Amino acid sequence: xxxxxxxxxxxxxxxxxxxxxxxxxxxxxxxxxxxxxxxxxxxxxxxxxxxxxxxxxxxxxxxxxxxxxxxxxxxxxxxxxxxxxxxxx
Amino acid sequence: xxxxxxxxxxxxxxxxxxxxxxxxxxxxxxxxxxxxxxxxxxxxxxxxxxxxxxxxxxxxxxxxxxxxxxxxxxxxxxxxxxxxxxxxx
Amino acid sequence: xxxxxxxxxxxxxxxxxxxxxxxxxxxxxxxxxxxxxxxxxxxxxxxxxxxxxxxxxxxxxxxxxxxxxxxxxxxxxxxxxxxxxxxxx
Amino acid sequence: xxxxxxxxxxxxxxxxxxxxxxxxxxxxxxxxxxxxxxxxxxxxxxxxxxxxxxxxxxxxxxxxxxxxxxxxxxxxxxxxxxxxxxxxx
Numbered sequence: 218x219x220x221x222x223x224x225x226x227x228x229x230x231x232x233x234x235x236x237x238x239x240x241x242x243x244x245x246x247x248x249x250x251x252x253x254x255x256x257x258x259x260x261x262x263x264x265x266x267x268x269x270x271x272x273x274x275x276x277x278x279x280x281x282x283x284x285x286x287x288x289x290x291x292x293x294x295x296x297x298x299x300x301x302x303x304x305x306x
Numbered sequence: 307x308x309x310x311x312x313x314x315x316x317x318x319x320x321x322x323x324x325x326x327x328x329x330x331x332x333x334x335x336x337x338x339x340x341x342x343x344x345x346x347x348x349x350x351x352x353x354x355x356x357x358x359x360x361x362x363x364x365x366x367x368x369x370x371x372x373x374x375x376x377x378x379x380x381x382x383x384x385x386x387x388x389x390x391x392x393x394x395x
Numbered sequence: 396x397x398x399x400x401x402x403x404x405x406x407x408x409x410x411x412x413x414x415x416x417x418x419x420x421x422x423x424x425x426x427x428x429x430x431x432x433x434x435x436x437x438x439x440x441x442x443x444x445x446x447x448x449x450x451x452x453x454x455x456x457x458x459x460x461x462x463x464x465x466x467x468x469x470x471x472x473x474x475x476x477x478x479x480x481x482x483x484x
Numbered sequence: 485x486x487x488x489x490x491x492x493x494x495x496x497x498x499x500x501x502x503x504x505x506x507x508x509x510x511x512x513x514x515x516x517x518x519x520x521x522x523x524x525x526x527x528x529x530x531x532x533x534x535x536x537x538x539x540x541x542x543x544x545x546x547x548x549x550x551x552x553x554x555x556x557x558x559x560x561x562x563x564x565x566x567x568x569x570x571x572x573x
Contacts, residue, residue: 247539248562258573262393270386272514281370295515297359303392304351306525336450337473347484361425395436440571448564459548475537481570482529
């Protein structure tokens with residue numbers, strides 16, 4: 218995994234989330250809070266896509282080129298599962 | 307692609323969508339229309355996941371096991387792209 | 396409801412969906428099919444938002460300005476429900 | 485806003501996000517990281533819905549029952565906007 222880039226993005230999201238907590242503590246306008254939460258979710262979506270890209274170019278290539286059919290099926294099944302879940306969150 | 311199953315689901319969604327059009331023509335309650343549209347979207351998400359699963363178990367395996375590195379990169383890049391888009395629709 | 400505009404958009408989505416069914420019948424490339432399905436979902440999201448906007452400016456105003464507290468609560472509850480569902484589809 | 489409940493949920497999400505950062509630092513399996521990020525997003529969706537519900541039952545009622553037509557339109561427009569965005573994140 219390209220850990221450094223992923224970590225940087227996740228820490229930015231964490232800082233953003235702490236900012237939202239402060240907004241709520243200071244009774245910010247509801248809609249502004251919702252918009253900031255949506256911005257965090259958009260950022261988290263980007264991190265997920267980046268992690269998936271790294272995963273496809275490492276573990277998935279290894280598993281698909283390997284001889285273990287069961288492992289290959291497992292790895293491909295996981296891709297479908299996170300894709301399905303991405304439609305729900 | 308497991309065409310028959312995919313086709314059946316898509317045709318069901320089409321029938322559902324025609325039903326929504328009738329609802330609007332007959333001035334149905336707005337929230338009921340929105341709920342039916344959301345149900346169609348949930349069904350379309352399932353079709354997409356099914357198509358992706360078939361794709362992973364055919365084209366993606368072929369490309370990743372093949373010798374054309376560029377083709378492999380193209381195929382894996384597409385997975386990330388539809389994943390990213392799935393977060394947005 | 397601004398029925399004419401809503402109907403036009405829904406019928407466009409229906410035509411788009413019929414196109415996707417044809418693509419599957421003609422064995423189109425899986426990723427192209429998924430992308431078209433995602434485009435239909437984006438269009439349906441826009442219709443839903445439009446219907447909600449009309450609903451807010453008619454039924455919701457009437458209910459919130461009316462004297463029936465139970466009806467007001469029901470109408471506001473529905474907004475939260477379709478919002479929650481919109482996060483899931 | 486029901487600040488206490490909202491704050492509790494946001495702080496839980498923040499703790500969850502810190503856990504994900506640790507996972508990445510410790511080179512956890514990519515798919516497990518993606519799944520945890522998706523769980524955080526599902527939790528954030530619930531907070532947003534809760535904040536919207538509170539907003540509808542306070543600011544929106546006040547604005548819609550008030551005499552300022554422009555303010556009413558502004559408040560209702562915002563609901564449509566966060567609904568539209570919720571379809572995209």
